[in-house]
Amino acid sequence: MQELIEKSQDTGMEIDTIIGDTAYSEKNSIRYTKEHQLTLISKLHPHITHGTRSKEDEFEFNKDAGMYVCKAGHMAVRKKYEERKGQDKNPRIKYLFDIKKCQVCPFREGCYKEGAKSKTYSVTIKSTEHKDQEVFQNTVAFKELAKTRYKIEAKNSELKHRHGYDIASSAGLFGMEIQGATAIFAVNLKRILKLLHEKE
Structure with missing residues (x-):
């Protein structure tokens, strides 16, 4: 998002x-727009609004x-949902990682326990760290x-269905x-001509 804004x-x-869409509501995007006094109209993903995350800077x-x-x-x-009935705890989603990659990962210290048979990251579904x-x-x-x-x-639909931007041609x-x-140039040119016609 930051790159698109600065290019524009x-x-x-x-x-x-x-x-x-929700892809624009990541933590870094929210921080960037606040720092530059921009208004961000992007809904938070339900996983965020309904749960807190630990180690957010790492995952x-x-x-x-x-x-x-x-x-x-x-x-x-892969991921799995854990309701945790009878434990007086909120449900969570557990994400499982490829243990073979974790075993040789340069960042494994403090993240992967040597000898462990699995590596997971859990998200408790209860509140949000994106309160604002x-x-x-x-x-x-x-x-x-x-x-x-x-x-x-x-506009995306026009690019895909009228100008062939849905499938790579080469x-x-x-x-x-x-x-x-080429597709974006054609669509922009049509828009420019329409605006010029409206001014006449």
């Missing part, structure tokens, strides 16, 4: 509000995969701005970059 500002664009949640990633960049291989954003997302102002997000999805990253740049 480098072109001369003035930004005061960012609207996006980050990947919204698209629905899994946690450790500081070495290894993603959990949670309070904000329940305000009328947030909800009104969030209603405009459909425009972004509509192999390699460079080919995909050219395809993306």
Whole structure:
């Protein structure tokens, strides 16, 4: 998100509000927008609003995969829900990591116990460490701005279904970059022509 904002500002664009899906509500994004006095319209993921996380600086949640990633960049291989009935404890989600990777990981000290047969990371589902954003997302102002997000999805749909941005037409990253740049250029050009026509 930070890179997208700074690239846009480098072109001369003035930004005061960012609207996006839950992928934009990560801790670093919230901190960045606060530091730069920007408004972030992005709902927190339910795993965050309904639970606290320990070791948050070491494990980050990947919204698209629905899994946690450790500081070495290894993603959990599976997860399981533990209701913990009769223990007077809140339910939690336990994420399990590939033990073979943990055994040779350069960050294993203090994270992986030598000889352990498993490596897990648990999230207790009870409260949130993103209190400010949670309070904000329940305000009328947030909800009104969030209603405009459909425009972004509509533009994505146009790129994919009208301009072939849903399937790569050539192999390699460079080919995909050219395809993306061409599709986005065409859509932007259509928008510019429409705006010019409306001014006449």
